[in-house]
Every structure is written in C-alpha cells, then in structure tokens.
Amino acid sequence: MNLFGGTISSLENGLNYASLKNKTIAQNIANVDTPNYKAKDVSFEKMLSEARNSTINANKTDIRHYDFTIKQSTPGVFSYENYQYRSNGNGVDMDAQQASLAENTIYYNALIDRISGKLNTLNTVIKGGR
Template identity: 25%
Template sequence: MAISFDKALGIHQHTLGIRSQRAEVLANNIANADTPGYKAQDVDFDQALSQAKTAQGGLSMAKTHQNHFKLGLEPAAGLAYRVPLQPDTGDGNTVDLNIERNNFMQNNLEQQMTLEFLGGKFQGMRKALRGE
C-alpha cells in the first residue's frame, strides 16, 4: 500500500511554504525601511493557502534553451501592498518597523509550530511503519 503524503500531512505542507515566503517579504520590508519610495508588502495568507491547495503538481518546468530550464514560478500568491497606519513622512516609504518586526516574529512562531507539527506527523508515520 502506497503512502500518500498529501493525505498524511494535510494542509501543513502548504502552510510551511507560505510562511517561508512571508518571512522573505517581511525581511525585505525591514531591510528597506529607510529606502525612499519603498512600499511595504505582505502576503495574504488565506489567499495564498487557497491557491496552494488548488495547485496541482507544484512547479511546472518548460525548456527555453537546450541547456536551461525555466521554472514556472508565478508572482507570490496573495502579495499586496500594505496600507500604512501612519502619515507619509515625506519620502514615500510606508514601512513601519514596529509592525514589520511584530509580524516577522509572529510568522516565525507560526512557522516553528508548523515544523513541530510536521515532525510529529513524520514521527507517527515512522512508528506505524515499524509496527510500534
């Protein structure tokens, strides 16, 4: 009998990828906090998760040159500009460091939770395979 990782791991395999993507976006916001004209972005988790659940087959690959592969990556699902909570400081930058740091820490905690949950799932499957 074959093991279906999609059924065994459920939605958590998708959430891990979205959490990683969100960490990159938030880190980019923090890195550009002093860049004039930079607009803060964030990932709409619900939209990205629904897109990840409906996606079939993951990455599509298309050969563009005999020695190259093109990864069929679309722009980040659910990526949108954040509405600033404070008035413009005159340079057009919409990054609020306090909000970005809080979101980054919350995302990190949720990513760790997902990793621990997946670890428990794999441990359970390992025990089932051993017959424990």
C-alpha cells in the same frame, strides 16, 4: 490514493505561506530606509483563492491532442500603495514588521513541530512500534 489523508500536504502549504511571508517581511525590513518604498504583505486568503482558481485547461480540437492542465501559481503578495509611514514616502513601520516577524516565526515553528510529530508517528508504525 492519498497515503497521508491530506494532512502533510496541508501542512506543506502552510509552510509555503509562512516562508513567503518571512521573505516579504525580510524585504520590507531591508528597504526600511529606501525612499518611496511601499511595504508588502502576504494574504493567506488571496493565496488560497488563487490556488483554487489557477488552473488552465487545454482546448482539445482533435482526438489526437493530449489533455493537459497548467497550474499557475502566483502568491498573494500585495503592496500598501497609499500608505506612507515616513516623510520620504517610505511605507515600512519597523515595529510592526518586527512584531509580524515574531508572530510568523511562532507559526512556522508550530507547523514544523506538527510535521515532525506526523513523521515520527509514521516512523513508529513502520518500525512496528519499537
């Protein structure tokens, strides 16, 4: 039985994506002066497809063997390999990274507000409307 109808877990997945994207942007900004550094980004579509296709089932050869499933989670981080923004081979565009950071911060804060609203609603229900 799923108590929250999947909403909380969907919001949690969104927060995981936003957090990973924020770490990737921070890494790009930290390496803005590193020669031959290639900028990285996070693809939500890649994360979603990898989450769907990342289960490994055990091959049971005897009835005494246990059934188990292993979930492999590799985030959808990729590099812009052929992109060169500066003459030293660095592929980080500082203006684009700062804009992406601002956009991701707004997305993250919206998810936090939505989770807070959900939890406040549950709190009201638990307290009986008081």
